[in-house]
Amino acid sequence: MSVALARRWLHAPARALLVVRSAFRRDAAMKAAPVIGMLVYAWATSAFVASSVDGYGLTASMRVISALPFVAPICAACSAWEVGRLRRGGIYDTTSCRSGLTVTARQIAPTLAIGVAALVESAVIVWPEVATGWMSPEPAALAMGLAVLVGHVAFGVVWGRVLPAVVAVPGSLVVSYAWLVYPPALNIPWIRHLTGFNDSCCLNIYKLAPGAVLAPIVLAVSVTAAAFLVLSVRSRVLAFGAALAVFASCLALAVSLVSGLGFDPVQPRTGAMACAGSFPRVCVWPEHARMLPEIAADAGQIAAVLSHYGLTVPQQATESIAPRPGPAWVFGIGLQDSPAQVRAQVAAGVAPSGPPPCAQHASWSAANSLMALQAWLLLRDGLSEATANNWVIPDAMAIVHRELAKPAASQAAWFRQAMHAATTCAAHSGPGLP
């Protein structure tokens, strides 16, 4: 029955059904769409993905694109299948008016559309689950996810053009999937950052390093360029030579972008903060802005305690870990924290949160001093013994109790010595110090 005849006799809904049925029969991606949809739904509603992101848009955006291992490999296989169909039909060898590139782009457009729709599905499900109030998505992360999807589809195109479908389809499925899931498990950081897949990024004190965003995009562009060359250049040798050269250059560039990063593709978060107060000036991330009055009051209270003991009060109390001159007062809070937890975090933030950088390469024996400092701050701020006991080990509590029995001047001297020990790697001795 011709389409014209069908149009004459069918009503609009039935006509729409006919279009969908035709698309379903014609496109491999349409057949795979229900599978992709179910996998993305199951992933996006899992306990891991739905867990709190503390109002941080970057974390939520990375959760959205963490569905890539369930989307990109299937899209790669579908595009390999579609290109294989064109190849079997002799389309690339005919004298058509449209170029092979145009015909291929048209053929894989549904595959790309289904892939994008799957990421949109992930966003639609994940965002309401994790959002607490207004959260801005991170455009760089989403752009990276989209680029990775396009790269995988282009990868499928190359395989489908070069190999018979019986090898290209399962091969592109396996290789695409292995590329996304295996490198993150390797102990070679730069390979991990090339894939664009990271389901544990990021704490709200970090942001994605620019190189970690660019590297997967550069690789995706190189694979897309390779597909372009394979489809456009007649000479097989020339096409592959050029494609390989482009890919190798882009790979070298991508590796150089991520080679300096650690195991996580992050750097300290910078950007506008919500601030209040003057002694100290308290600054929090925008997603914690509604907690600012409470935090400012807590910070003012502990500043008064420090002043009472004649100790230096840092000018700014902040959530940001970005380096700054002068003594640091860095605290970490979450939207789910209780008021007591927030107060404890703010108070303990006057002391360092961990060993100094030099302790990675040298011996450092001031761990107890550091914990004792934190416990002293908690107790002086009026928090309970139970809270302090949950914070530090008993040895450190013993030091604190010993110091609390001494006069204020003695406590202040101990405080200064312990702060010095906690921020350097030199050997120390003295009361309460190992």
Place this chain on the structure above:
Amino acid sequence: MRRTQRTWLAVSGPGKAGRWIEEAAAISYWWRSRCAGRDLAAFAAAQTSIVLAGTVAIPIPTLTGATTPTPVAVFAPLLLAISVATGLSRRLGMEDVAVRRIRLIDSTWILALAVAGLAVALVASGRQHIGIIAGRDMAGYLGLTMIGCRMLGNQASAVLPVGYAIVSAMLGYNSGTIAWWAWPVAAPGDSAALALALGTCLAGLVTLARSSAARAMRT
């Protein structure tokens, strides 16, 4: 007459033994039509990667959010499945009207690969539990390939074993237990998984014996 033919005549000669030798040599037509040498190469490559990888595991993100380490031995046999799928895709529609039992030859070859896979994996891997996983999965994937030829056609036949392996790794783990259907990732001592994999292989052999080469070419 070609030199190879004269040689064969000299070797085979008249008589029953000669006819048996000639018949055995004639299988070279089938061997070349299926490119069965590539199957042997894929078999060797799979076994080599299993031996070299040993207990190395690929962390597969599951739908619960956790990652589960899955041995390479689960995925390496897919090489052979893809090679066999490629060989089956070279079947001709005219073989449907053959006098010789060409489907029986195909089935026998694939069965031999499955049995050899189990035997070699057990012996050569040096780690029996990896060998059992590899041999079991090799048999099961070959069965899925043959079923895929019937269900999906020649060109898409290998999608079934590959897809099943990945889906088993993604969805098969649930709170520390493995689903009954996820035999590719089951523990080596799981006799139900072994039975299911071997049953799949048997179902594939039966399906192949009853399938039409011409119909499989329609995708």
Place this chain on the structure above:
Amino acid sequence: MLKWDNVVFGYKKRYKPIIENFTYEMRAGVTVLLGPNGAGKSTLLGLASSALSPWSGRVLAGERDASQRGDRRAYRAAVGWVPQQVQVIPAFSVREQVAYFGWLKGYGRHEAWDRAGTALEKLRLADAASARVGRLSGGQLRRVGVAQALVHDASVILMDEPTAGLDPAQRAGFRDLVREVGEFADVMISTHQTEDLAEIAQSVLLIGDGSIRWDGSLPDFLGLADGASASQQAEAAYVRLLGSGL
């Protein structure tokens, strides 16, 4: 002698059968099978070759029933088939391709090889025997398909559009070959070329929508219409029986 006995067949069970209650016994010699596109010509030949199995009814070559497991091998040895699409294994040479088919039909390696050579000589493809079969032109490929049907001692040979893609000289040579083959086997040729019909056929079977529209000898068929030549008469008779189809 080949016979379709009350055959019913369709490609999908949920649709109407393409062939319904079809009964016909092939005559000796060369029979030309005519019909419009989609009439069921290839389906009938596919059933006769045993590539397809009827939903009901039987296809017999003598006493051998294609659907009976015990008769199948003997049936297939007796029936040769040239399908509409000739499928080959690109890596084979022409002679290897034909010999492979001889091996499939039960011959030993050497005998299949020798028979392949003979078949290729009959079709004037001996010069191309060592060429890669994947590099042949459409017409050459069709002749390879015919060679595959001749490689074994079939008593019935079925050819689906065997002259498609052949040039006039090749078609003339093919018609000579069919006349020669028709002396020792029953041949059924499906074709659209009415000039083939006039030159080689002894019988004509005309089908439409899976059923017989006309069946008889060639002189009776030609007598249905007027024409300056046998070819024109055949064409006019066809149009008269089935209409122009436009």
